[in-house]
Structure formats: C-alpha cells, structure tokens
Amino acid sequence: MTFSKSESCDNICKEIHESLGDINFLIQDLASLSQTECRKIRETYMEIYGxxxxxxxxxxxxxxQESSRTCAALSTLMLNPHERDAVVAREALVEPxxxxxxxxxxxxxxxxxxxLILQAYQARFRRQLNQDIAKIEPPNPYQKIMMALSASHKAHSTDISQHIAKCDARRLHQTGEGKSGAIDEAVVIEIFSKRSIAQLKLTFFTYNHIYGHTYTSFLKNEDFGEFEDAVRMVAKFICNPAKQYAKTLYRCLKSTTTDKGSLVRVMVSRAEVDxxxxxxxxxxxYGVExxxxxxxxxxxxxxxxxxxALTIKASPS
Structure with a gap:
C-alpha cells in the first residue's frame, strides 16, 4: 500500500485501529508498507490513539497460535530497522x-x-550489547569474531585501500595456508577488529586474485576446528550476503535449519536492501521463485x- 491523495495516513490508522482483530485485513494493510510509511503510520497512530x-x-x-505469530511478525515490521535489529540481537543471545x-x-x-543498533539495544534493554556478547559462556570462536567486528564498526576509516587489502591478504595467507596447522587466530581477530566490512570484502577479493582461490575454500578443511568454521561463515556473509540469505531462506523453507525465525527476519530486514x-x-x-x-x-x-505479501512487496521488477 502507498499513500494516495484519497486515503490519508489518519484514515489508514483508523482502519487499522478498527481491524485489530482481523489478521487478514492487517496483513493486507501493513505488509506492503515501505519503511518510511511504517514509521509515518506508527507516529500518526501514537498521535491519534496515544x-x-x-x-x-x-x-x-x-x-x-498462527494468527498470534503473524501479528507479532507484523509488529516487528513496524519497528525502525535499528530497533528491529536490537530486538533480534537480544533474542539471539538467549540460549541456544x-x-x-x-x-x-x-x-x-x-x-x-x-x-544505532547499539544505542537502541541500550535504550530498550538497559544493557550493553557488546558486554552481553562478551559474557557468553562458555567462550566461543563466534563470540571472539563478533567482538572484533563490533570494534571495527566503531573505529575504522571509511576509505577503502587496495594497498591495505593486499597486505592483509598476504598476512592471512602467511598465517594460514602458508604454514602448517591451524590459522593464526590473533592475526584474524586483529584484521577483523581494525577493518571496515567493505575493506574486509576487498581483502577477500584480493586474496582470490593473488592466490587463485577464495579464502573460504581454504578454510573448508575437515581437519580445522571451530574457529576456522566460524571465520569461514563470517567471510561468506562479508563476500556475498545475498547468496547467504538465499541459502538461509531455502534451508528454512525446507526445515533443515534450527533457526526458525530466520524466514521472517531475513524477508523483513532485506525487503528494501537487497x-x-x-x-x-x-x-x-534452486530453480524456483x-x-x-x-x-x-x-x-x-x-x-x-x-x-x-512480503515477496510481492520486494519482488524484482
């Protein structure tokens, strides 16, 4: 739904208010809204109904239960993206x-x-996301990498350097497949903590260019441990997030994942992104729409x- 001259935001809010028990109407009225429209509807609803x-x-x-689950999903749709991610992060930190x-x-x-996610997390839950990740027990390779990436988002240059990418690629090679045994965790954590996601993506592209294969293919070694598996997963998302999201959706639809909330999470969060x-x-x-x-x-x-309704909203033109 897009706002037309004949239907004001006030009228839409009135329709929603009068139809709170009608899940079918709510789906029709809300699922097609853009993020900007969701924000406007939420603000106007607050002004009218408090x-x-x-x-x-x-x-x-x-x-x-199904209707209740769908209504809860609609509520997440109305959140600002950073608020939604803060909620996702909090839920992600609940065992498992x-x-x-x-x-x-x-x-x-x-x-x-x-x-903005870090700020929303603190405002909503009165907790620090970084501290909650740091407190995970027992310590986990993913935990180390998440802490490093969190640091990288707070302190890094926005410029992308080909020179740095070449140096980091060579360091990853020298401390990885350039020697025997497991990769050097300290080097990986250092690079992850000091580089932007865009810079890391360029580093992995440069690695492929220099050595003729991807860094993730090197990490696909059954003799490696949990840290290498974690680095591989993170690197895949950095290099090609859309491909990983497609895999996530497929696995959820085929019930081959334990992350049951991933279907709604991905479709809502990526609707206006990629x-x-x-x-x-x-x-x-997968050969199917x-x-x-x-x-x-x-x-x-x-x-x-x-x-x-979400696929129609986000379907390719």
Missing part, C-alpha cells in the same frame, strides 16, 4: 545462542546503522499470506 502500534500488534490476542543472526547484524549493516538480488540468486540456485517455494513449503494460512 498507543504504540508496535506494542498493540505484539500484544493483540488472536484466535489461534543464535550466532547466525548476530553475524547478519555485524556483517550486513552499515557502521552507522550498527551504532531482496531483488536475493530473489535472483534463489531462483538461479521464492514466492512459489513459500506456497510449496508453508501451510495455507495467515502466516503464509504474510510471507507472500
């Missing part, structure tokens, strides 16, 4: 730790956005209607 639409949707009692969701936040968001590219990769890799895959894998009902 209530936060996010909380209203999240707490609305529905007739069944969802490192995949944290990787998405720290590798696929601009540094300015990550700083969903067109995700669509193309999904079809090329994402919308068709949802129809095939998700039972008929409100939740499927919501997911399909």
């Amino acid at each position: 209530e936060d639409l996010v909380q209203i949707l999240g707490n609305t009692a529905m007739a069944n 730790i969802n490192y995949k969701a944290l990787i998405e936040i720290f590798t696929c968001r601009k540094s300015s956005h990550v700083l 969903m067109d590219e995700i669509h193309r990769i999904f079809k090329k890799k 994402l919308k068709s895959a949802i129809y095939e894998s998700v039972p008929a009902g409100n939740h499927r209607d919501f997911l399909v």
Whole structure:
C-alpha cells in the first residue's frame, strides 16, 4: 500500500485501529508498507490513539497460535530497522545462542546503522550489547569474531585501500595456508577488529586474485576446528550476503535449519536492501521463485499470506 491523495495516513490508522482483530485485513494493510510509511503510520497512530502500534500488534490476542505469530511478525515490521535489529540481537543471545543472526547484524549493516543498533539495544534493554556478547559462556570462536567486528564498526576509516587489502591478504595467507596447522587466530581477530566490512570484502577479493582461490575454500578443511568454521561463515556473509540469505531462506523453507525465525527476519530486514538480488540468486540456485517455494513449503494460512505479501512487496521488477 502507498499513500494516495484519497486515503490519508489518519484514515489508514483508523482502519487499522478498527481491524485489530482481523489478521487478514492487517496483513493486507501493513505488509506492503515501505519503511518510511511504517514509521509515518506508527507516529500518526501514537498521535491519534496515544498507543504504540508496535506494542498493540505484539500484544493483540488472536484466535489461534498462527494468527498470534503473524501479528507479532507484523509488529516487528513496524519497528525502525535499528530497533528491529536490537530486538533480534537480544533474542539471539538467549540460549541456544543464535550466532547466525548476530553475524547478519555485524556483517550486513552499515557502521552507522550498527551504532544505532547499539544505542537502541541500550535504550530498550538497559544493557550493553557488546558486554552481553562478551559474557557468553562458555567462550566461543563466534563470540571472539563478533567482538572484533563490533570494534571495527566503531573505529575504522571509511576509505577503502587496495594497498591495505593486499597486505592483509598476504598476512592471512602467511598465517594460514602458508604454514602448517591451524590459522593464526590473533592475526584474524586483529584484521577483523581494525577493518571496515567493505575493506574486509576487498581483502577477500584480493586474496582470490593473488592466490587463485577464495579464502573460504581454504578454510573448508575437515581437519580445522571451530574457529576456522566460524571465520569461514563470517567471510561468506562479508563476500556475498545475498547468496547467504538465499541459502538461509531455502534451508528454512525446507526445515533443515534450527533457526526458525530466520524466514521472517531475513524477508523483513532485506525487503528494501537487497531482496531483488536475493530473489535472483534463489531462483538461479534452486530453480524456483521464492514466492512459489513459500506456497510449496508453508501451510495455507495467515502466516503464509504474510510471507507472500512480503515477496510481492520486494519482488524484482
């Protein structure tokens, strides 16, 4: 839905208010909104009714569990992107730790956005995200990398340097496949903590150019341990996030992942970022449109209607 001259924001808010028990209407009215429209609707609803639409949707009692889940998903749709990521981060830190969701936040968001996430996390939960990650027990390789990437978002140059990329690529090679045994964790952590995501992406591209294969292919070694596996996963997201998101969606639709919230999380967060590219990769890799895959894998009902509405919203032109 886009705002037309004949339908004011006030009228839309009135329709939503009168239809809070009608999940089908809410899906039709909200799922197609852009982030800017969501923000305007939320602000106007607060002005008219004195209530936060996010909380209203999240707490609305529905007739069944599926409708309640869909209504909760609609509430996340109304959040600002950095608020939504702060909520995702908090949920990811509940056992079992969802490192995949944290990787998405720290590798696929601009540094300015990550700083807003950190602020929103503190404002909403009265806690520091960095400290919560640091307190994870037992210590985990993903934890070390997340802390390094968090530092990189707060203190790095916005300029991208080919010279630095070549130096870092050579360091990764010399302390990795250029010697026997596991990779040097200290070197990887140092590079991750001092370089922007864009700079790291250039480093991995340069590694491929210099040595004729990707850094992640070198890390695909069954003799390696958890740290190498973690670095490989993070590097994949840095190099080609759309491809990893396509894989995540496919695995969730095929029920081969334990990250059950990933389907909604990815489709909502990437709708106005790179969903067109995700669509193309999904079809090329799996031979089916994402919308068709949802129809095939998700039972008929409100939740499927919501997911399909998101694909229409974000479908390639």
